[in-house]
Amino acid sequence: MINxxxxxxxxxxxxxxxxxxxxxxxxxxxxxDRAEHTYPKELDMLAAAIDGLSEGGGTxxxxxxGVRRSENGASSGDEGTRNGSxxxxxxxxxxxxxxxxxxxxxxxxxxxGNSAIASVADDDQRERFAGRWAAMAITEPEAGxxxxxxxxxxxxxxxxxxxNGEKIYVTxxxxxxxxxxxxxxxxxxxxxxxxxxxxxxSNPGLKLARLNHKLGIRSSDTADFTLEDCRVPKEDLLGDPxxxxxxxxxxxxxxxxxxxxxxxxxxxxxTRACLEETKRLLSEAGVEFDPEAPLTVQPxxxxxxxxxxxxxxxxxxxxxxxxxxxxxxxxxxLYASMAKAKAGRTCVDVALRCVRICGxxxxxxxxxxxxxxxxxxxxxxFEGTQQIQLLIVARQLxxxxxxxxx
Numbered sequence: 001m002i003n004x005x006x007x008x009x010x011x012x013x014x015x016x017x018x019x020x021x022x023x024x025x026x027x028x029x030x031x032x033d034r035a036e037h038t039y040p041k042e043l044d045m046l047a048a049a050i051d052g053l054s055e056g057g058g059t060x061x062x063x064x065x066g067v068r069r070s071e072n073g074a075s076s077g078d079e080g081t082r083n084g085s086x087x088x089x090x091x092x093x094x095x096x097x098x099x100x101x102x103x104x105x106x107x108x109x110x111x112x113g114n115s116a117i118a119s120v121a122d123d124d125q126r127e128r129f130a131g132r133w134a135a136m137a138i139t140e141p142e143a144g145x146x147x148x149x150x151x152x153x154x155x156x157x158x159x160x161x162x163x164n165g166e167k168i169y170v171t172x173x174x175x176x177x178x179x180x181x182x183x184x185x186x187x188x189x190x191x192x193x194x195x196x197x198x199x200x201x202s203n204p205g206l207k208l209a210r211l212n213h214k215l216g217i218r219s220s221d222t223a224d225f226t227l228e229d230c231r232v233p234k235e236d237l238l239g240d241p242x243x244x245x246x247x248x249x250x251x252x253x254x255x256x257x258x259x260x261x262x263x264x265x266x267x268x269x270x271t272r273a274c275l276e277e278t279k280r281l282l283s284e285a286g287v288e289f290d291p292e293a294p295l296t297v298q299p300x301x302x303x304x305x306x307x308x309x310x311x312x313x314x315x316x317x318x319x320x321x322x323x324x325x326x327x328x329x330x331x332x333x334l335y336a337s338m339a340k341a342k343a344g345r346t347c348v349d350v351a352l353r354c355v356r357i358c359g360x361x362x363x364x365x366x367x368x369x370x371x372x373x374x375x376x377x378x379x380x381x382f383e384g385t386q387q388i389q390l391l392i393v394a395r396q397l398x399x400x401x402x403x404x405x406x
Contacts, residue, residue, distance in 0.1 A: 002324045004317065007083045010091050017092040020046060021099025026368075029100040032219035033371055037211050039175060040106050040219055084327035086258065090265040090319060097269030098276075101375045102219035104266065111172045112136040112383075113180035115262070116196055116255040120238040129198060135176035136255075137167035137225060145388035147182065148191040148402070152227060154183040154237075161197060161237065163205065163230040171382070173223025174208060177201055181227065185243055191402075193243050196255070198236045205230025216374035259383050260336040261322040264343035267379040268319050271312045271347045274372050278305060278354040281361060301357050308350045315343040334396045341389035344380035351376040 006014065024042055032040050096104045104110075113134030117126060143149040152165025163183050173179060179199045186193040199206050209224040234241070279289070287301050295303040318339040325332035351373040355362035362369040380386050395405050 002081070002321060004320075006091065007087070010083070010088055013088055014091055014095055017095035018098070021096050025096065025099025025103045028103065029219075029368060030365070030371065032103065032106075034218075036213065036218040037221055038219075039221075040103055043103065043107055046107070082327050083324065086261065086323040086326040087320065090261055090323040093262055093265040094269040094272070094316075094319075097266045098273045100219070101266055101270055101379070102217035105171055105217060105220035106175070108175075109133045111176050112259050112262075113176065113178060113198075115258045116180045116238060117198065119255050119258055120196065121198075125198070125236070125238065129178060132177040133172070133175070134178040134180055134198070135170050135172045135201075135223075136259075137170045137173065137179050137181045139169045140166055141168060145385050148194060150182055150184055150194055151187065152181065152183040153187065154185055154195065154197060154232075156185075156234065157231075159234055160231045161234055163197065163199070163227045163232060165227050166209075166225070167227070168224045169212065169382070170223045170225060171220060173225060174211060174221045179206060179225070180238070181206075181230075185241075189243050195241070196238045197232050198238065199227075199230060199232055203230055203232070215377060216371070217378055256383065257333050257336050258326060260340040260389075261319055261326070261332075263379060263383045264315070264319040264322065264336075264339040267343035267347035267376070268312070268316045270372055270376055270379065271315065271343070271350050274347075274351050274354045274369065274376075275305070275309060275312060277367065277369055277372075278358060278362075281358050281367070304353065304357060308353060311346045312350065315339070315346040318342050334393060337384070337389040337392040337396075340384060341386055341393065344389075345386055347376045348380050 024046065028040060028042055032038060093104065096107075109131060111134045113136035116136055117129050117134055121129065138147055138150070140149075140151060142151055150165075152163060152167065154161045154163050156162075161183075163181060165183060167181065170179065177200075179201055181197050181199050182194060183197060184193045185195055205228055207226045207228060209226050212222045212224065214222060282301055282305065283289075287299050289302045289305065290298060291306060295306060298306070318335065322332050322335040322339040325335055351369070355369050355373050358367070358369060361367055364370065384392070391405070394400070395402065398405065
């Protein structure tokens with residue numbers, strides 16, 4: 001059974017992550033929000049600390065923990081309940097995003113592409129790509145939430161695949177060492193032909209088209225790429241190279257079973273930051289809080305704050321359950337989408353309500369609330385929008401396929 005208390009063995013990890021958030025992220029948050037596309041040099045000094053932010057040493061962080069299960073769904077190796085790298089990563093992310101979401105996404109060797117490698121790669125690939133920073137390139141101009149609509153192609157030519165297409169909104173695309181590119185081996189085969197390929201950032205066929213100016217997470221670079229006859233060794237295809245109509249897309253989608261709880265954890269951390277700052281500002285203004293009294297007899301601002309706090313707690317517990325299921329080799333696709341949907345929506349809602357409650361102070365640059373309100377929106381969009389998460393949840397609850405429920 002899942003225990004809702006934070007595992008004792010992770011308390012030093014949480015303390016370390018909070019220290020990084022408080023002493024490095026928060027003090028530099030506004031600086032790199034204003035200096036968009038400037039690499040945060042302060043992160044270089046954290047390399048050793050970053051590598052220690054999960055029980056896996058250098059394999060944790062923003063997206064490197066993988067979801068790997070045996071075929072029968074049982075835990076591999078351990079008996080009983082286990083709290084592993086997925087739980088550790090989620091807990092550290094919550095603390096780091098209490099500091100700054102964009103700076104978390106800028107941390108070296110911690111890209112979302114690392115999660116694809118950890119989840120799908122074979123032993124040789126994981127060894128070859130260990131310790132390298134990997135971005136993930138899925139979205140295209142004609143394929144956003146529907147990953148199965150990807151038009152980028154991969155054609156086998158001797159010992160190499162030749163990739164051609166266009167990718168947009170690639171987080172850390174310019175700074176990463178590697179880019180995990182999703183492409184189709186045969187567009188006529190639909191979902192089954194979608195595979196992921198590890199492409200060296202220095203590959204001459206992977207061309208940077210532009211860096212995007214954004215509403216939030218400005219310290220994180222977001223790149224667009226074109227792939228023009230981009231040649232990739234065939235051993236850099238992640239997972240099974242065969243097209244299997246019986247579930248070939250499952251290997252690629254397994255990546256989302258891990259990254260969606262991580263994005264949910266980002267939203268949970270940012271939500272907590274908004275709530276704590278709002279409570280501080282309201283308390284300084286003389287507003288009193290009584291969690292045990294009915295909301296109807298409390299000041300309006302206090303009542304709204306307490307209702308937001310309840311939504312935050314629900315999002316946090318859903319996120320931890322999705323991570324716990326992954327650590328215990330339980331299929332977590334449903335809960336990964338539920339956590340992502342709940343946490344993303346809660347974060348946006350809470351951030352905007354906090355700005356409103358705090359009035360002119362919340363809207364100005366004297367506090368970080370207005371920045372957090374801008375940062376929050378992306379957490380409801382990337383790794384699958386709010387709408388696509390609700391569609392995935394509905395399909396699973398109703399037992400419908402993607403063709404039956406669109």
